[in-house]
Amino acid sequence: MNEAILAIDTSCDDTSAAVVCGGSQILSNVVSGQNLVHERFGGIVPELASRRHLEMIEGVVDEAMTAASISFASVSAVAVCKGPGLIGSLIVGTAFAKALAYVHKLPLIGVNHLEGHICSAFLKEGGPPTLPFISLVVSGGHTSLYRVDGCGKYKELGRSRDDAAGEAYDKVAKMLGLGFPGGPVIDRLARTGNPRAVSFPRPYMPQTLDFSFSGLKTSVRSFLAQNTPDISTEDICASFQAAVIDVLIRKIEWATAQENITSVALSGGVAANDGLRQRITELKGIETYIPPKPLCTDNAAMIGAAAYEQFLKGDFADLRLNPKAYLPVG
Ligand code: KG4
Numbered sequence: 001m002n003e004a005i006l007a008i009d010t011s012c013d014d015t016s017a018a019v020v021c022g023g024s025q026i027l028s029n030v031v032s033g034q035n036l037v038h039e040r041f042g043g044i045v046p047e048l049a050s051r052r053h054l055e056m057i058e059g060v061v062d063e064a065m066t067a068a069s070i071s072f073a074s075v076s077a078v079a080v081c082k083g084p085g086l087i088g089s090l091i092v093g094t095a096f097a098k099a100l101a102y103v104h105k106l107p108l109i110g111v112n113h114l115e116g117h118i119c120s121a122f123l124k125e126g127g128p129p130t131l132p133f134i135s136l137v138v139s140g141g142h143t144s145l146y147r148v149d150g151c152g153k154y155k156e157l158g159r160s161r162d163d164a165a166g167e168a169y170d171k172v173a174k175m176l177g178l179g180f181p182g183g184p185v186i187d188r189l190a191r192t193g194n195p196r197a198v199s200f201p202r203p204y205m206p207q208t209l210d211f212s213f214s215g216l217k218t219s220v221r222s223f224l225a226q227n228t229p230d231i232s233t234e235d236i237c238a239s240f241q242a243a244v245i246d247v248l249i250r251k252i253e254w255a256t257a258q259e260n261i262t263s264v265a266l267s268g269g270v271a272a273n274d275g276l277r278q279r280i281t282e283l284k285g286i287e288t289y290i291p292p293k294p295l296c297t298d299n300a301a302m303i304g305a306a307a308y309e310q311f312l313k314g315d316f317a318d319l320r321l322n323p324k325a326y327l328p329v330g
């Protein structure tokens with residue numbers, strides 16, 4: 001059996017622990033979400049998130065070890081997300097991982113959360129994509145395009161200049177009174193709506209692979225202020241979603257053309273979107289890798305995947321590892 005890494009992610013509002021072998025084989029992947037804690041506030045409350053991580057982390061790690069039927073004697077390293085994310089949440093995961101590494105005399109590996117999302121493509125569940133590939137990381141905190149030449153070899157091609165796509169979903173859902181998180185419910189309502197009912201703007205920004213979704217969000221707000229009762233919530237959801245997906249798909253096309261690459265992988269919470277998953281498979285001449293939904297949203301298995309390359313290189317952290325709320329890839 002390849003080296004087993006115990007991986008932990010507490011970057012946002014999910015407490016997660018996983019055991020991953022050789023950077024690709026998931027032995028366990030436990031995620032404890034916090035939607036019940038945050039939904040009445042219509043968004044994540046950072047202080048409540050870190051407190052909940054504190055309550056959950058020990059049980060989640062125990063569950064991941066038990067589900068993998070492994071003991072610490074057979075674990076080769078402890079990996080933990082060191083950012084970007086909510087600082088209070090990150091501190092809980094890194095402090096716990098440091099304690100485990102110290103007690104069990106194991107190497108500690110600090111992993112960038114975004115590199116984790118990119119590396120979800122290297123997990124066995126359907127992957128890995130043919131190298132090099134374009135990776136679209138599209139979540140609540142980020143919308144970024146990367147050229148990936150291997151695990152650990154990434155070049156950022158574009159990123160969100162304002163709201164991430166998932167953030168736009170969550171804010172539009174809040175305006176419509178649909179609760180939190182907004183992505184899954186908008187996705188579901190969009191299925192029965194008319195995507196051409198409202199013509200929302202597509203912020204293509206042709207000169208760049210960067211993204212901007214805040215204007216689209218504002219135009220939904222302006223539309224709602226006009227009070228047009230003949231347009232249903234389903235139609236608004238379908239029209240908003242069509243605008244987001246049109247932009248994501250077009251930027252993927254531009255990135256593949258610019259880099260002369262025919263392989264594309266999706267990751268991040270918005271990659272769980274059924275509309276996006278469908279549209280990307282319709283791209284001509286492009287091989288697509290779409291992870292199963294639980295590997296799109298935040299999970300620790302992706303941290304275990306990214307950590308493996310660092311493990312092989314001996315890229316270890318020490319007990320002074322401090323997480324960072326802002327942490328660019330690379
Ligand atoms: O990757 P993730 O779990 O956490 C971050 O790192 O942000 O992504 C969470 C985001 C939320 O904004 C949520 O609304 C969105 O992913 N999301 C979706 C769907 N499922 C989750 N957005 C659109 N459609 C979905 N089905």
Ligand code: ZN
Pocket residue numbers: 113117139268269297298
């Ligand atoms: Zn994430």
